[in-house]
Amino acid sequence: MNSPANTDAIKKPLVSYVDDFHALTNVHQRDLYTYSPQEVEEFRLKILQKRFNDLKDKVGALRKLAEIQGVSEIKTLDDAAPVLFQHTVYKSYPMPFLEKSRFDALTKWFDQLTAHDLSGIDASGCKLVEDWLNLLDRQTGLKPIHTTGTSGKLSFLPRAKKDWKIQIRLTLTRWQGMPGERDISFDLDNPGFRLPIIQPGYQRGYYMAQRLMDEQIALIGDPDRVESLYGDEVLSPDVLSLAGRVATAEAKGELDKLVIEPALLQKFKESQEKARNKETMDAEFFDRVLNRFAGQRVMIGNTVPQLYAWAKEGHARGMKGIFQPDSLIGSGGGLKGQVLPDDWKQQIEDVIGAPVTLAYGMSELCSMNTLCSHGNYHVPPYLIIYLLDEHSGEPLPRKGLQTGRAAMFDTVPDMYWGGFVTGDEITINWDGNCGCGRNGEYIHQDIRRFSDKNGNDDKISCSGAPDAQEKAMEFLMRAAEKA
Amino acid sequence: METFKVPLIVRGEIIDDYSLDFGGRKGGVSFTTPDVNKYLDRLTGCPMDSMASYQDMKIEDIANFLQELGGMLDIDKNDYLRQAFELSCHTSGISRSVLESLYRNAGSHMFNRDRVLEYVDKTIGREYLEGWVPNTMQDGTVNRVRAFGGRAVHVIAGNTPAVAFNTVMRSAVTRSDSIVKMPSNDPLTFSAILRTAIELDAGHPVTRHLSAAYWKGGDEHFESRIYRPENIEKIVAWGGFDSIKHITKYLQPGLDLITLDPKQSCSIIGREVFRDEDTMKDVAARAACDMGAFNQELCANARLIYVECDYDDPAQLEKLNRLGNYMFQALGQLPRHLSTESKYVDGTLKEELDGLFMQEDWYKLYRSSDTSGGVIVSQTDEPVSFASCLINRVANLIPLKSLDQIVQRVNSATQTVGVYPEATKLAIADRIALRGAQIIISLGYVARINSVGPMDAIEPERRMLKWLTCQTQDESVPGPWVDLSENAKEIEFEVF
Numbered sequence: 001m002n003s004p005a006n007t008d009a010i011k012k013p014l015v016s017y018v019d020d021f022h023a024l025t026n027v028h029q030r031d032l033y034t035y036s037p038q039e040v041e042e043f044r045l046k047i048l049q050k051r052f053n054d055l056k057d058k059v060g061a062l063r064k065l066a067e068i069q070g071v072s073e074i075k076t077l078d079d080a081a082p083v084l085f086q087h088t089v090y091k092s093y094p095m096p097f098l099e100k101s102r103f104d105a106l107t108k109w110f111d112q113l114t115a116h117d118l119s120g121i122d123a124s125g126c127k128l129v130e131d132w133l134n135l136l137d138r139q140t141g142l143k144p145i146h147t148t149g150t151s152g153k154l155s156f157l158p159r160a161k162k163d164w165k166i167q168i169r170l171t172l173t174r175w176q177g178m179p180g181e182r183d184i185s186f187d188l189d190n191p192g193f194r195l196p197i198i199q200p201g202y203q204r205g206y207y208m209a210q211r212l213m214d215e216q217i218a219l220i221g222d223p224d225r226v227e228s229l230y231g232d233e234v235l236s237p238d239v240l241s242l243a244g245r246v247a248t249a250e251a252k253g254e255l256d257k258l259v260i261e262p263a264l265l266q267k268f269k270e271s272q273e274k275a276r277n278k279e280t281m282d283a284e285f286f287d288r289v290l291n292r293f294a295g296q297r298v299m300i301g302n303t304v305p306q307l308y309a310w311a312k313e314g315h316a317r318g319m320k321g322i323f324q325p326d327s328l329i330g331s332g333g334g335l336k337g338q339v340l341p342d343d344w345k346q347q348i349e350d351v352i353g354a355p356v357t358l359a360y361g362m363s364e365l366c367s368m369n370t371l372c373s374h375g376n377y378h379v380p381p382y383l384i385i386y387l388l389d390e391h392s393g394e395p396l397p398r399k400g401l402q403t404g405r406a407a408m409f410d411t412v413p414d415m416y417w418g419g420f421v422t423g424d425e426i427t428i429n430w431d432g433n434c435g436c437g438r439n440g441e442y443i444h445q446d447i448r449r450f451s452d453k454n455g456n457d458d459k460i461s462c463s464g465a466p467d468a469q470e471k472a473m474e475f476l477m478r479a480a481e482k483a
Numbered sequence: 484m485e486t487f488k489v490p491l492i493v494r495g496e497i498i499d500d501y502s503l504d505f506g507g508r509k510g511g512v513s514f515t516t517p518d519v520n521k522y523l524d525r526l527t528g529c530p531m532d533s534m535a536s537y538q539d540m541k542i543e544d545i546a547n548f549l550q551e552l553g554g555m556l557d558i559d560k561n562d563y564l565r566q567a568f569e570l571s572c573h574t575s576g577i578s579r580s581v582l583e584s585l586y587r588n589a590g591s592h593m594f595n596r597d598r599v600l601e602y603v604d605k606t607i608g609r610e611y612l613e614g615w616v617p618n619t620m621q622d623g624t625v626n627r628v629r630a631f632g633g634r635a636v637h638v639i640a641g642n643t644p645a646v647a648f649n650t651v652m653r654s655a656v657t658r659s660d661s662i663v664k665m666p667s668n669d670p671l672t673f674s675a676i677l678r679t680a681i682e683l684d685a686g687h688p689v690t691r692h693l694s695a696a697y698w699k700g701g702d703e704h705f706e707s708r709i710y711r712p713e714n715i716e717k718i719v720a721w722g723g724f725d726s727i728k729h730i731t732k733y734l735q736p737g738l739d740l741i742t743l744d745p746k747q748s749c750s751i752i753g754r755e756v757f758r759d760e761d762t763m764k765d766v767a768a769r770a771a772c773d774m775g776a777f778n779q780e781l782c783a784n785a786r787l788i789y790v791e792c793d794y795d796d797p798a799q800l801e802k803l804n805r806l807g808n809y810m811f812q813a814l815g816q817l818p819r820h821l822s823t824e825s826k827y828v829d830g831t832l833k834e835e836l837d838g839l840f841m842q843e844d845w846y847k848l849y850r851s852s853d854t855s856g857g858v859i860v861s862q863t864d865e866p867v868s869f870a871s872c873l874i875n876r877v878a879n880l881i882p883l884k885s886l887d888q889i890v891q892r893v894n895s896a897t898q899t900v901g902v903y904p905e906a907t908k909l910a911i912a913d914r915i916a917l918r919g920a921q922i923i924i925s926l927g928y929v930a931r932i933n934s935v936g937p938m939d940a941i942e943p944e945r946r947m948l949k950w951l952t953c954q955t956q957d958e959s960v961p962g963p964w965v966d967l968s969e970n971a972k973e974i975e976f977e978v979f
Binding site for chain 2: 086088
């Protein structure tokens with residue numbers, strides 16, 4: 001049915017891919033996950049050393065942190081633990097840079113996070129974050145993304161165009177399987193088919209999901225056969241960060257001086273209206289998709305709650321098996337705080353008609369940990385995971401069953417430092433031996449955020465300030481009404 | 484970790500039919516309590532004859548009772564209090580040596596007879612509690628005013644044991660019938676005080692009109708039934724936005740909500756600080772104390788410290804950075820009964836502080852470890868973006884070019900403002916009050932805020948009381964029922 005990926009009868013030594021990462025994307029999972037632990041360890045150490053040595057003088061933030069922490073060389077994996085970035089590093093710019101549209105200063109700051117040379121970039125003409133991201137895309141090898149925190153302060157990740165090309169190829173291997181599992185694999189450079197792509201969210205924007213959409217369409221899709229909930233509309237980073245800007249102005253007693261561009265306020269108003277009309281939009285979208293693609297082989301990627309909302313709609317209409325069983329459905333990211341019935345996966349698969357492949361990943365990663373047939377997330381050889389002790393921050397031993405704070409070294413990017421600390425508590429079985437046949441360590445399914453674990457139970461906290469975020473939203477709603 | 488038993492105490496009776504389990508805060512501690520739903524009638528059944536005779540009790544007698552109770556609240560001899568203290572060591576953000584000092588002194592200080600009487604006389608006026616106080620008005624009316632205790636629910640904070648003691652004291656001197664909902668981060672202190680009161684005198688009116696209960700905030704089934712005017716008249720709530728929001732659902736005529744809100748506190752330092760090195764060090768010690776007392780776990784602790792300083796002048800900026808460093812050094816010198824290294828590391832703050840190395844031109848950080856506490860010195864007038872998360876003895880020093888600009892930063896979220904020097908404090912008091920400040924003190928004295936007097940810009944003890952007026956009109960003036968149309972004198976009347 002599909003041509004297998006790597007038809008080489010002789011498996012190349014894993015370490016040979018340190019200097020040819022691209023070729024690694026063509027290695028089928030059944031080969032990738034059957035290297036010996038020694039080979040995986042050798043690969044990981046060599047590539048980590050390579051990245052550190054290449055980047056320590058080119059990425060200003062890494063040089064600074066390495067100096068502060070006294071790390072000058074990597075001899076073991078754990079030597080890199082003190083120089084893994086807190087996620088806050090990616091939003092470590094002063095708020096006035098955004099508030100006052102000082103994109104020239106923001107570019108100088110961003111230059112510290114990447115080995116790309118941004119010194120020649122003139123961002124003084126940019127007025128919006130969107131302008132700035134597009135400028136970098138046009139004039140450099142970067143295609144950055146942002147994430148949005150609860151405070152409304154945007155983080156920026158200096159992903160390169162090259163990184164997206166690799167990431168999409170790795171993502172498309174997620175439907176491969178070990179012997180005995182469902183296995184869909186194809187030549188990434190010549191797949192032999194093009195699939196309709198369904199995106200129950202934004203197709204256009206500057207989150208990882210939207211960047212990957214572009215790559216997906218290019219490799220395996222068809223621009224004329226894409227259906228997304230919001231069509232051509234762009235998910236605007238400027239609108240997303242508005243609440244944060246308001247809260248900051250309020251804290252400084254400068255709310256009356258805050259000037260929000262009318263165009264932005266208008267976009268904000270529209271986004272709020274959309275949020276109110278979501279149910280109607282969802283139903284209309286569902287109809288469009290059914291009309292165009294029911295009965296076909298499709299590709300869908302989204303969060304679990306979104307897919308479940310779909311399943312409910314389909315179920316309510318008495319529908320089952322809408323798409324072909326060899327459709328490519330991917331999801332992950334947990335339930336995002338929502339309460340779903342225990343058989344949510346089954347319900348989704350019944351309605352959609354194809355299995356859902358789950359994975360554990362995040363915006364900071366160019367790779368992912370795919371869930372196997374035995375319910376475990378497998379860590380690929382090209383991802384180095386650290387488990388840090390919850391209290392001391394020290395790396396826990398890589399043996400047996402361990403639970404701690406997840407930190408990662410992503411070996412994919414070679415122009416920014418791939419090491420960072422997450423806010424997740426995970427459990428790893430380092431001894432492996434999963435029944436699916438994959439070698440190496442795996443992550444248990446129950447993953448939770450530290451912020452959920454330690455907070456909010458019946459809290460009376462005398463030392464807190466009134467909810468700045470909520471007040472900011474109210475301010476914006478009022479301003480949008482007047483606009 | 485042991486599961487603690489938190490009894491339900493209803494007006495002198497201890498109910499120990501433990502059936503529900505709850506998790507304590509900051510992980511690890513859990514406790515079991517009876518199900519308050521089963522005892523709603525008993526909780527809300529305030530015996531009105533006892534309440535009536537309570538109102539006739541002399542304040543001096545109440546103060547004497549409290550003093551005797553205070554004498555029994557000795558953690559070396561009182562097992563209940565010791566257990567509450569030990570549990571707090573696990574659940575509170577305040578370190579052990581500071582907590583010990585708080586527990587040792589609370590009883591003898593807050594229940595001291597003379598202090599209680601001073602409190603009553605200065606904030607309420609004993610005579611209003613003990614009888615009808617007559618005032619003859621200009622129109623001849625004699626207005627008799629008397630203050631009565633009400634039936635109240637108190638939703639108290641648990642970040643310091645002082646709150647529990649304060650609540651007992653206020654409830655006693657106002658002769659209220661109080662049901663106190665205990666905080667999950669300190670479920671034992673209040674009940675320890677009540678259990679001791681029961682041992683002292685189970686039939687005493689103070690004991691008989693205090694109840695201690697635990698239920699999960701937001702438990703609609705229970706709260707919709709207890710928060711009704713036929714059951715209670717006053718709700719005294721210490722709490723944040725969420726906690727107050729779900730109480731406001733129940734408000735209706737007959738229910739009076741008194742909120743003691745959490746706020747952010749700050750310090751204001753005038754340019755006089757830069758006079759010489761000795762002054763800088765002295766002010767640094769005061770500011771460190773306001774920030775670090777009780778390990779910065781109270782809303783009164785300063786988190787933002789505004790300094791009058793021209794940050795465009797390199798010489799002044801350099802002094803500001805030195806001041807920040809002195810403050811950090813002073814933090815380490817504070818008395819151990821008042822402030823110590825943090826016993827826990829707030830993850831969110833740590834991530835932010837670990838990221839600050841990227842913004843050295845904007846923020847300088849003085850600290851030595853995750854638990855040492857620290858001072859972030861802004862190099863411009865920008866606070867850090869995470870100013871609302873400051874904890875673990877970390878403060879943000881912010882230069883502003885003029886006092887006017889500093890005053891602008893005070894807003895409706897501001898509670899306590901410590902000011903240096905004295906002259907500046909007096910000069911700006913009115914303006915910062917108008918902008919939202921609630922308690923104005925001299926820099927360095929957060930740890931000694933005298934709670935005799937207004938709190939959170941209200942007078943809680945007066946709000947807890949029901950103020951009645953009993954009027955006698957001037958009988959020599961014809962009553963309103965008499966028609967005086969011919970040759971009528973225009974009679975002025977007051978209608979509201």
